[in-house]
Amino acid sequence: MSSYERPEDFPEQLPATIIGGHFDEDDTYRMRRPNGMSDWLIVYTLSGEGYFRTPTGEKLCGAGQIGLLRSGVPHEYGTAQGKRWNFVWAHFQKLTETDYLPPDEVLVHALPDGHLQNRVAHTFQNLLHDSRERSGFWYALCENSIREILLLIAQRLEKKLDARIEHTLRLLSLTMKEEVRIVDLAASVGLSPSRLSHLFKQETGESIVEHLNRMRLRQAALLMQHMGRSATEASLDVGFNNYNHFAELFHRTYGVRPRSYAKQSRD
Template identity: 25%
Template sequence: MYNVLIVDDEKIIRIGMRTIIDWEAYGFRVAEIVSDGEQALEIIENQEIDLVITDIKMPKMDGIQLVKALKEREFEGQIIMLTSYGEFDLTRECLRYGVHDYLLKGTLRSSELAQALEAVQPKLKKRVAKTQEVDQEGKQKEQELIKEIIPKVLKDTTFTPPVAAFGKSYQFLVIKHIKSKFEQERNMDRTLKDYGTAIQNIISEVLPKRGKPFLVFEGDWCLYSLPTSSEMSHQEVLKISLQIQNLIKLYTNIKVIGVIGRSIYTTHDLVDSIEKCMQVAGMAFYCGYQDVLKEEKVHGLKDYKFKDKSTYEKQLHSAMKKGSYAEAIHTLEAYIEKLREYYIPQKQVEQILNNILHRFILDYGIYLDKNKEHLENIIDKYRKSTLLEEYHALINELIYTICTYMEQVRDKHYRKEIVEIMDYVEEHIGEKITLASIASQVNMNESYISRLFKNETGMNIINYINIRKMEKAKELLSEKNMIVKDVAYALGFEEQSYFNRMFNKYFGVNPKEYKKCTNT
């Protein structure tokens, strides 16, 4: 459909020109009607006009001045003059400036106008074809520039691209491949580009009339050029973006999160949009991968220095030391909510939670010794997690397991003989405790004591003694003035090397490493 601008100072002519024929039946649309040349120039500067139909004599700027001005501006559309009898000399002058044809206003019929429109169409078609060719060439150059910029931005957000404006607006769907630590280790060299053919086919299926998708890949990222706002509404863009995200997950069996960027017009816009979309993609760690996110969510991110980290961790370890499940869970929940409130970056949160997990295993692995399979299962699930709620649930499970076993070890709600044995161990923790010395204390047979203790507590008596000694060893090692040798002797070990081996057996590190870890 070609856009027509009608210029005439007579109201009756303007009304008549609008209604004289069915413009759209001939492939034309009356875009604007104005009363003088100055208004016409303003319209042409701000709109795409293909055909100007103008009167010769008008106030302010007449038709001849308008035609000259359009020639100076290298107007690429066509012009038809409206003239009256006695204006033929003026009309001939206009024809020298490239006017296509002229029509007599006083006797103009619809058939004459229709013939004029049909006659001008071939020239308009050539112009459109030439414009499309130029546009296509410009589009290719733009896309080459975009393909050059995007990988550099994804690798280095400080990259500054050459300053350039695009001939059209772009809007990108930024897709991130979400990998757990387990997947990263197993697929070190596998990038999102390895799924490029599948992603291209999925987009072509969602939007079959769009042609080959414009995609750019770099590592765990992919950018797809979405339909612009002139082609599709915001809701439609959101809908197709969600379809693409879900179909990628369905057909490739990988986790992805999509972020819809804003409309961009320059290379500066492109870089800024990518950087913000990358930040927003990290928010999926908190809210999951079910919905497509939007670039404007970046305003919910806050620059926050997490000053309360040590306070929460001290409270958490204090609760664990007491074996208080309720207090530990409450503290962890408050800690997680603080992280969630400020959208602390995922890598920083993972480091915080990894340190908590490792410290729990280091400090309380002694209680998990009899059920190592359960601990290994928790760690395996943890390494395959990608969401904060998954990490949170698994640390909760670990806290519950540890506190349950701690309660079994420390619980004094047993029969009198068992409580007497436990009290004896606590009172003589700094001595070498043997089954014989316990039997002498409680006046029982050694084998009977072993069976009774195992039946009542579910734990071997020698293991219980070692656990209590190792728990005490941790307390002593946390004191700055205590060296490893002094701790070993304080707990009744005749040889430091034996103490070292036992400590390493229960905690996975030697006493010196543990002391260094807890005192940093």
């Protein structure tokens, strides 16, 4: 996201479309709409800090935070005093996914460092590209990008986990096929092994091993059902090196032996 546009290049009231941009502004930048606007605004702060002022008060939006301004809300937003505000934004019409979020006049949600921030920045990059290029299906592609960001926020708000446990869950999903050592996971998230084990159980309701096995079994079942993998192949695909252990856990979870499950799926 290296290209900047000037805010004055865009109209205050936008037509029923999707439009996005990338601003990098000093603290003289502000936008006032006493009567609100007909569409929604979503922003993601890359660096610096901005503010949103509505009838219910003021909220700041700093680096790694998403701001969502509802339609019809009188507002002012701009760069926080003494700061710069480097952010990407998009105007869009109301989507079903907004109903999953709190009815705040402006919602500001902080993303944890790492994967989620990178994912949202990349999604915005795709959105800006599609909205400018306007090739086939551009509008649907832009909507899907916005839907993805809204759903990520809704997912985090539904059950907000400790950022270190979120990081652990992502590491488990990425290394599912490999041998997983709790001491290595703990070092990656800056906790002791015992503290990580306790916090993981507290946040998710299951141990790290229980979660890993459940994830592996679910993936193995999908591979047998949809990809035609044999029980042995599926067990190796997801990281089980001991077939008997896999078969025992699978039977306990699904009530059927994995080879029978694979055969039923083929039939």
